[in-house]
Amino acid sequence: MRVWMLTIVLCAAMAAAAPAQDAEGSKDHPMVSRFPGYFITAYDATDFGSFQFETDGDGITAEGKYWQISYELEEGRKKGGPLEIARNYLNLFTSRGGSKVFEQVDAGGGTMVCRMPASGRTIWLQVDIANSGEMYELTIVEEAAMAQKVVLTAAELAAALNERGVVALHDVQFENGKAALTPESLATLAPVGELLGTDATLQLEIGGHTDNVGGAAANLQLSQDRAAAVKTYLVQTFGVAPDRLTTAGFGDTRPIADNASEAGRARNRRVELVKK
Numbered sequence: 001m002r003v004w005m006l007t008i009v010l011c012a013a014m015a016a017a018a019p020a021q022d023a024e025g026s027k028d029h030p031m032v033s034r035f036p037g038y039f040i041t042a043y044d045a046t047d048f049g050s051f052q053f054e055t056d057g058d059g060i061t062a063e064g065k066y067w068q069i070s071y072e073l074e075e076g077r078k079k080g081g082p083l084e085i086a087r088n089y090l091n092l093f094t095s096r097g098g099s100k101v102f103e104q105v106d107a108g109g110g111t112m113v114c115r116m117p118a119s120g121r122t123i124w125l126q127v128d129i130a131n132s133g134e135m136y137e138l139t140i141v142e143e144a145a146m147a148q149k150v151v152l153t154a155a156e157l158a159a160a161l162n163e164r165g166v167v168a169l170h171d172v173q174f175e176n177g178k179a180a181l182t183p184e185s186l187a188t189l190a191p192v193g194e195l196l197g198t199d200a201t202l203q204l205e206i207g208g209h210t211d212n213v214g215g216a217a218a219n220l221q222l223s224q225d226r227a228a229a230v231k232t233y234l235v236q237t238f239g240v241a242p243d244r245l246t247t248a249g250f251g252d253t254r255p256i257a258d259n260a261s262e263a264g265r266a267r268n269r270r271v272e273l274v275k276k
Helices: 002-017 082-094 154-164 183-198 216-238 262-268
Strands: 038-053 060-073 099-106 109-118 121-130 135-143 166-169 204-209 245-249 270-275
Touching (some): 038 121, 082 109, 154 166, 154 183, 154 270, 216 270
Antiparallel strands (some): 099 109, 109 121, 121 135
């Protein structure tokens, strides 16, 4: 009887100690772990999203790879205090060159925002803590430009050129600091080559544009080289007569977005086709 009772007690203790299950399909951010003793109750991650992070002013909106992960204290585990949770994440970022943007945390909960540089981009983190630390939520955005997954067809490109006279191709990408086209850019240029092949009278100016990172002279030369690389690709791949295509480079002199953010800089890095 005593052995049987002991078995029941041990099984009950093991069941009570079993960790709560994370929400199906969820996981921690690859760079930011959870506070010990918590499990994931909700999870959302997308390749491109937007979030307005808290500041002392109107907030700052960041765009890029997006995560929002909600955590709750496991039963029987010791909770973290709100300030302890917030400062753990802040210390993680500051130890890697980051900085605090906003903090308003008391015994009941609150919000902390920080950011840090990583591989030429900025990673933002907001920690929202509730119920005196029994639950908290992480919102993380790794700033990056959106990958363009929808391209104009040759017919749509022709209509846009006829209507506006110019089309900006933001998804023609090059190797960093170079004029070499990336493989992902070739799908975008395919409709251009198709249109030039079907409309033998069409002539285009290919204009290269950069962001303002680096010197003005270097950006000007880079934009010229990139425009020339696009021309070379169209001539060699689609058999377009070279005299139907002219090139121009404008460097960083014609921005269409704010260069202060990665999203803005990405919009400024573009190739424009101008109907002649």
